[in-house]
Amino acid sequence: MKPYLYILAALVVLITLSSAIAAQTQSDENTAATRTGTISGQVVSDSGQPIANVLVSVRGFGAGEGRTITTESDGNFQISGLDPVAYMVTASLPGYVMAPRDPDVIPTAYYHVGDSVRLELIKGGVITGTVTRSAGEPVVAVPVRAYMIRDSNGRPARYGAPFKEQTTDDRGVYRIYGLSMGTYVISTGGGNTSAYFVSAFGTDAPTYAPSSTRDTAAEIFVRAGEEIANVDIRYRGEPGHVVSGTANTTVAVDQPQGFAVTLVSTINGVSQPSYQSFQPAGGRGFSITGVADGDYDAMAQAYFPGGDWAVSEPRRIKVKGADITGIELTAKPLGAISGRVALEESKSPDCKGKRRPLFRETVISSWHNEKKPQPDQPPFVWGLGAPVLPDQQGDFHLRNLAPGQYRFNIPLTAKYWYLKSISWPSSVTPAAKAPPASRPVDAARNWITLKPGDRLSGVIITLAEGAASLHGQIDVAEGQRLPPKSFVYLAPAEREKADDILRFFAVLVSPDGSFALNNLSPGRYWVLAQAAGEGDTNILSKLRLPDETEVRAKLLRDAEGARIETELKPCQNVTNYRLPLKPVPGQ
Numbered sequence: 209m210k211p212y213l214y215i216l217a218a219l220v221v222l223i224t225l226s227s228a229i230a231a232q233t234q235s236d237e238n239t240a241a242t243r244t245g246t247i248s249g250q251v252v253s254d255s256g257q258p259i260a261n262v263l264v265s266v267r268g269f270g271a272g273e274g275r276t277i278t279t280e281s282d283g284n285f286q287i288s289g290l291d292p293v294a295y296m297v298t299a300s301l302p303g304y305v306m307a308p309r310d311p312d313v314i315p316t317a318y319y320h321v322g323d324s325v326r327l328e329l330i331k332g333g334v335i336t337g338t339v340t341r342s343a344g345e346p347v348v349a350v351p352v353r354a355y356m357i358r359d360s361n362g363r364p365a366r367y368g369a370p371f372k373e374q375t376t377d378d379r380g381v382y383r384i385y386g387l388s389m390g391t392y393v394i395s396t397g398g399g400n401t402s403a404y405f406v407s408a409f410g411t412d413a414p415t416y417a418p419s420s421t422r423d424t425a426a427e428i429f430v431r432a433g434e435e436i437a438n439v440d441i442r443y444r445g446e447p448g449h450v451v452s453g454t455a456n457t458t459v460a461v462d463q464p465q466g467f468a469v470t471l472v473s474t475i476n477g478v479s480q481p482s483y484q485s486f487q488p489a490g491g492r493g494f495s496i497t498g499v500a501d502g503d504y505d506a507m508a509q510a511y512f513p514g515g516d517w518a519v520s521e522p523r524r525i526k527v528k529g530a531d532i533t534g535i536e537l538t539a540k541p542l543g544a545i546s547g548r549v550a551l552e553e554s555k556s557p558d559c560k561g562k563r564r565p566l567f568r569e570t571v572i573s574s575w576h577n578e579k580k581p582q583p584d585q586p587p588f589v590w591g592l593g594a595p596v597l598p599d600q601q602g603d604f605h606l607r608n609l610a611p612g613q614y615r616f617n618i619p620l621t622a623k624y625w626y627l628k629s630i631s632w633p634s635s636v637t638p639a640a641k642a643p644p645a646s647r648p649v650d651a652a653r654n655w656i657t658l659k660p661g662d663r664l665s666g667v668i669i670t671l672a673e674g675a676a677s678l679h680g681q682i683d684v685a686e687g688q689r690l691p692p693k694s695f696v697y698l699a700p701a702e703r704e705k706a707d708d709i710l711r712f713f714a715v716l717v718s719p720d721g722s723f724a725l726n727n728l729s730p731g732r733y734w735v736l737a738q739a740a741g742e743g744d745t746n747i748l749s750k751l752r753l754p755d756e757t758e759v760r761a762k763l764l765r766d767a768e769g770a771r772i773e774t775e776l777k778p779c780q781n782v783t784n785y786r787l788p789l790k791p792v793p794g795q
Contacts (some may be wrong), residue, residue, distance in 0.1 A: 245321030248286040251279050251299045254307060254330040254432065258283025262301045262329065269294040269318065269571060269597060294318045294569040294597060294621070297325050304329040305388045308360055320569045320621045332386035333430035337417070337439035339380045339396050346380025347443045350409050352396045353384075355481050357427070360389040369481055389432050393417070393425045395481060396441050398448060398498045413448035413500040414481070417441045421500060422480060448498035449527050453535025455487050455494060455508035457518050465511050467539065469494045471504040471525075501528050507589075508537035517542055517592055517608045521660075542592065543609040543658035545574060547667025549602040552628060554674035556778035565622035565671055567598040572669070574606045577613035577655055579755070611662075613655035615754060618669060620727045624779050626675035627710055628729065632656070633666040652709045655754050674778030676728045680785030682721040682737050691739040694789060695747055696723045699760075699767040701732035712760055714747040723787075732775045734767030737787045766790075 251262045260281045267274035268291070279285045279299075297319055299306065307328040309317070319325055335354050339347040355371045358364055376382045382396075397407075398414025416425030419442035428436060455467035471483040487494040487508075494508075505522035512518070518539035525532055549570060553559075573595040593609040616630055631648040651667060658664065678698070684690055693716070700711040710729065717723045717737065740747075750756055751763070770790055776782065 244289055244291055246286055246288040247290060247295060247297065247319060247321060247323055247325065248284070249297070249323075249325030249327060250283045251285070251327045251329060252283055254328060259301065259304075259329060262299050264327070265296075265298050265300070266290070267296050267298075269296060269595070290321050292321050292566055292569055294320060294571045297327065299327040299329055301329055303332055303386050305332040305386055306330075308388070318569075318571050318619055318621070330389075331433035333389065333432060334383065334385045334435040335387065335392065335394060335428060335430060335439050336381070336383040336435065336437050337394075337441060339376050339382065339441045339443055341443050341445065346376065346378070347396070348376055348378055348380060350376050350396050350443070351407055352376060352382040352394065352441070353481070354387060354392045354394055356388065356390045356392055357480075358391040362391075371481065387430050389430060391427050391429050393422070393427060394439055394441065395422075395425075397443065397445075398500065409498075411448060411497045413444070413446045413498060415441060415444040415446075419444060422502070423475065448500060449529075450495055450497050450531040450533075451483075451499050451504075451506065451525065451527065451535065452495040452531070452533050453493055453506075453537065455510075455520070455537045455539065457508075457510050457539040459510070459512060459516075459518050459539070459541060465489060465513075466491065467494065467508045467510050467537075469496065469506065469508050469537065471496060471499065471506055473502055473504045499527050502526075506535055506537060508539045510539045515607065519589060519592070519610070541661045542607065543611065543660065543662040544605060544607040544664070545609065545614065545656065545658070545667060546603070546605040546663075546665045547632065547669065549598045549604065550668055550670045551602070551625075552670055552672040554672070554778050556674055558777065559624055559673050559779040562624040562673065562779060563622050564673075565620065565625050567600060567602050569621050570598060570671075571595050571619055572598065572604050572606065573617040574609060574614045575617055576610070577615075579753075609658055611658055611660050613657050615655060615752075616651065616667075616669065618671075620671070620675075622671075623677070623726065624675050625671050625673055626727045626729045628670040628672035629668075629710065630670075631668050632664070652752070653707070653754050672729070674730050675726070676730055676776035676778065676780040676782065678725045678728060678735075678774070678776065678782045678785055680723060680783070680787055682717055682723065683786050683788050684721070685788075688789070690717070690719075690721055690789070693717075693740040693744070695738060695740055695744070696725065696787065697736045697738065697763055697767060698725065698728065698733040699736070699764045701734050701773050705731065706764060709752055709754070709760070712751040712763065714751055716747075728776055730776050730778045730780070732773060734764070734770065735772045735774055735787060736763070736767040736770050736790060738766070738790045 247266050251259050253259055260279055262279040263276060264285045265276050266287050275287050277285050277287055307330050339350055341347060351373050353371045353373045355369045356365055357369055372384050374382050374384050394417040395414045397409035397412045416422055417439050418426055455469055466489045467487040469485045473480045483496045483499055485494045485496040503526050506525055507522050508520040510518045518541050520537040520539045523537060574593055589610040596604050596606055598604040618627055630651040632651050633648060695714050695716055698713040700706055705711050713725055715723050715725050750759060
């Protein structure tokens with residue numbers, strides 16, 4: 209695979225994972241669950257109606273097996289004979305898109321054998337119009353692209369501006385369908401958006417609807433299933449500029465693979481359409497055509513056998529009325545974090561015979577600190593550090609990490625196991641002040657800081673047996689209605705655990721008032737059910753952020769004030785737990 213295609217593949221995986229809406233059941237587990245098994249489920253519309261003839265893909269994470277199947281008339285599917293590894297499950301149907309992921313409902317998009325998955329598809333939006341020249345004649349076979357600049361919640365795209373593309377017909381008419389809900393700008397002509405695609409209009413500067421440069425382009429909000437017509441474009445046909453130079457690397461390799469070169473820019477914090485070119489192995493340089501006036505970051509990426517990337521530091525350039533030549537980009541290795549997963553068994557008789565977590569279904573992700581982004585790192589760079597699976601000994605290696613601060617995310621698949629601790633040697637310099645050298649650093653409470661090319665090792669992720677679960681129902685007072693969004697929280701009741709980030713839990717209450725908390729470490733907890741405040745979202749992730757000490761402290765105060773305490777024993781399953789709802793103060 210060519211280097212730039214790896215970037216595209218990584219972004220596709222990230223977009224797919226971030227758009228999945230699914231619900232999975234968690235059944236009682238024993239050692240037999242480690243054999244081959246089945247993943248089943250149903251594909252439904254946003255109104256809950258089953259959808260037939262949907263292509264469902266069940267693909268093993270990493271280099272695992274992959275299978276596809278189409279849904280039956282009732283929307284159901286089932287794939288058997290699957291090995292016990294981590295899987296990604298997606299559904300596709302022309303004109304439809306996966307419903308946006310709600311991080312409060314679906315904390316993970318990985319599944320394992322035995323799961324029942326519910327996938328939701330929604331009718332995609334459509335933008336259509338005509339591209340003509342100044343005299344009104346149609347522009348035929350010109351690419352037209354719809355770039356999403358903000359999602360349905362008004363948030364900029366995380367890893368660059370995703371787009372869909374169609375070409376005009378002989379009437380100059382284009383129709384772009386299957387668009388996710390969000391805000392778009394429409395562009396036609398212009399420089400190459402792919403390093404391997406050449407357009408007859410590639411030397412022109414892009415024209416944005418209605419007949420604009422990017423800074424004055426019309427922004428179009430598309431709703432699910434909505435068709436927006438007459439988004440016509442008067443093609444400007446202005447010549448673009450050329451950005452050229454050479455790319456090299458500090459990595460010594462016998463057979464260099466060449467370089468993907470990208471020009472990226474942002475306007476008001478929003479990633480803009482990018483330009484690409486490819487400098488082949490042994491080539492004399494790169495040349496990017498059709499570049500409009502503006503400020504850009506030029507970057508070179510190189511892929512090496514074994515999966516490592518090298519990326520150059522962004523080179524800021526300003527294109528204004530002339531070509532830019534002589535740019536030199538030097539790709540350097542990205543950072544890496546390695547460690548191992550340790551399993552700690554329980555001596556409790558109630559945990560005997562329960563299924564152990566398998567390393568090949570334990571996905572380990574490194575999440576960068578979005579509150580402190582590196583201003584000189586274009587968004588797509590953060591998408592290069594893909595999640596990994598440990599090997600048979602539990603060792604893992606996260607690579608291709610851009611400079612910045614990181615923490616870990618480890619979705620748990622074995623019901624009776626919980627995340628006990630994440631630590632690394634005190635010789636590694638954390639973001640916060642480290643404890644004495646004799647003690648390991650708590651990597652759950654401290655960001656891991658990576659500088660360019662850093663190779664950090666010695667991280668230990670401990671999964672312990674004995675996890676409990678707490679399932680129940682919210683009680684509302686007579687005449688009271690359940691708010692549209694409420695959460696159930698657990699905060700540690702033991703004072704010595706008050707600073708243990710991994711002892712804080714949260715889950716969104718279902719519309720029927722039910723809730724389910726799984727993979728809980730045993731111990732004493734304060735339990736609190738509370739209506740969500742304005743802007744409350746992705747609550748569990750927020751509770752686990754190293755620098756959100758005040759958020760956890762406030763939750764602990766509120767939970768202590770509610771004075772509802774429970775104790776969870778190893779491998780205990782608590783059901784039918786009744787919990788009153790506490791309103792948000794001031795409401």
